[in-house]
Amino acid sequence: MTPIRLADVLPEAELIHSRETLENAIERIADEIRADYDGGLPPLYITVMHGGMPFASQLAFALGERGLDLEFDYLHATRYRGQTTGARLAWLHRPATPMRGRRVLLADDILDEGHTLLAIKQWCEDQGAGDVRVAVLAVKVHDRCVEGIEAEYVGVEVPDRYVFGYGMDFQEQGRNLPAIYALKA
Template identity: 85%
Template sequence: MSPVQLGEVLPEADLIHDRATLEAAITDMADTIRADYDGETAPLFITVMHGGMPFAAQLAFALGERGLDLEFDYLHATRYRGNTSGARLAWLHRPATSMRGRRVLLADDILDEGHTLLAIRQWCEDQGAADIRVAVLAVKIHDRRVEGIEADYVGVEVPDRYVFGYGMDFQEQGRNLPAIYALKA
């Protein structure tokens, strides 16, 4: 059976948040983050790849416009690897920058059940980070979140459906769509 192509599902998908809504949410989030980091030295801004890249880039520019300098690094940890359901966490890249005694701001695309973000947060704690904050573009609304993980900064909420676009993928496709869509229920 051949994989389903994005072009086959996108025409039937529901638009959840358009680009203007997402950009406004990121701008609002940047205002809040800037206030929280007022007077601080540059936090370590870690993008969770691949999904967090579009959101993290927009957020970093918005923070820069507000005068907050950032030191950049990234990590790549995944449970999905192109599938629509998660499996065991695989670390593909860990940050090279020392976190010892640092304030860390993690930027990711979505907080769903939270297994991946919880593991990342715990790893950052193990590396000696002094403070860890989590910024996500979207939070999926349901009651299956694992204990011990919440986002400190949230752009938008999304329904408990398979969502894609703006970093989130549909079978490794559609991450560069400038909006968030959901598969038909």
């Protein structure tokens, strides 16, 4: 079976949030985080790869402009592995930085049902993190989110459709699009 190319679906995809909207949302989130992280050691800023990378990078720059220093690490845990539906969580890389007693800020692209983010947050807590907060570019609007996970910092809401761009992929394509799109309904 031949995979569907992004170039075949993008012309009919719906633009959900423009680059300007996303950049404004990231600036707002940075203000919120800066207000919450005043003083003390720099938070441990963990990017959830691959999807979280574009958002996390832009947010880190915005936080730096506001005078908030960060200590960087990353993790790679996925349930999708190039598919459009999730399976069992696979850990591809765990952070190397000790978390005991630290304030941890997780940065990811989207909070959909929350299985992955919940497992990541619980793992950070199991490592002794003193406080774990979640920043996401987007939250999908539906009633299927698992209990026990929410994002303290949210950029935008997206509809309950397959979305891609700005870190989110369509069959491992389109993560570097500077906007969020949804497949044709």
